[in-house]
Amino acid sequence: MKILVLYYSMTGNVYRMAQLVAEGVREAGADVDIKTVPELMPEEVIEGDEAIRKAKQAQAGVPVAEPEELADYDGIIVGTPTRFGNMASQMSNFWDQTGSLWMEGKLIDKPVGTFCSTASMHGGQETTLVANMLTFIHHGMVIVGMPYSLQELLTTQAGGTPYGPSHVSGYPPTAPITDEEAVICRALGKRVAEVAAKLAS
Numbered sequence: 001m002k003i004l005v006l007y008y009s010m011t012g013n014v015y016r017m018a019q020l021v022a023e024g025v026r027e028a029g030a031d032v033d034i035k036t037v038p039e040l041m042p043e044e045v046i047e048g049d050e051a052i053r054k055a056k057q058a059q060a061g062v063p064v065a066e067p068e069e070l071a072d073y074d075g076i077i078v079g080t081p082t083r084f085g086n087m088a089s090q091m092s093n094f095w096d097q098t099g100s101l102w103m104e105g106k107l108i109d110k111p112v113g114t115f116c117s118t119a120s121m122h123g124g125q126e127t128t129l130v131a132n133m134l135t136f137i138h139h140g141m142v143i144v145g146m147p148y149s150l151q152e153l154l155t156t157q158a159g160g161t162p163y164g165p166s167h168v169s170g171y172p173p174t175a176p177i178t179d180e181e182a183v184i185c186r187a188l189g190k191r192v193a194e195v196a197a198k199l200a201s
């Protein structure tokens, strides 16, 4: 199985989550690519903010995905920071370019999971994750959530939802990913890879 972890991250939190999700994919014995989406912010905004500049430098080697590539994967996992309770425009812009994939039904029956990061505890994690699913449902994808057999969903004092992994990054957005958040990230990667294998058998 070949799984894509597709993410956008401005200040690095979702990037760190993407790496944890990818670890989970590998635990399931599947191959994984981590890719990002095109940036839409002007270069001077990035250069003018130290936190953004450093986070972008850390991601400099991450390949940028082309929309058509989604069809090549057995499963896709989508990560985004929350923007006003919704996905970031960079990620939305990417999915807005998947019209031909949608017309051709190229993503039908592919398993998909999603994860996000917010600054505040109740700042819209669930709304973001569920809103992301609307796009995936239009594509005919098979939504993979997190079952409550995962004990960390009950014990987390920060992020982690049945709709997908999440992280509370704080303000400024520098809070470390908690142990429970990390376990839930890895669990999503493993689960999407396992569901992909089941769907392919």
Ligand SMILES: Cc1cc2nc3c(=O)[nH]c(=O)nc-3n(C[C@H](O)[C@H](O)[C@H](O)COP(=O)(O)O)c2cc1C
Pocket: 008, 009, 010, 011, 012, 013, 014, 015, 080, 081, 082, 083, 084, 085, 086, 117, 118, 119, 120, 121, 122, 123, 124, 168, 169, 170, 173
């Ligand atoms: C324009 C904008 C809108 C945001 N909206 C929300 C929000 O609705 N709720 C929230 O808790 N955090 C919000 N945030 C904070 C980010 O979601 C948060 O810092 C996230 O962890 C950043 O992820 P990153 O480090 O991967 O970029 C917003 C940030 C920006 C710049």
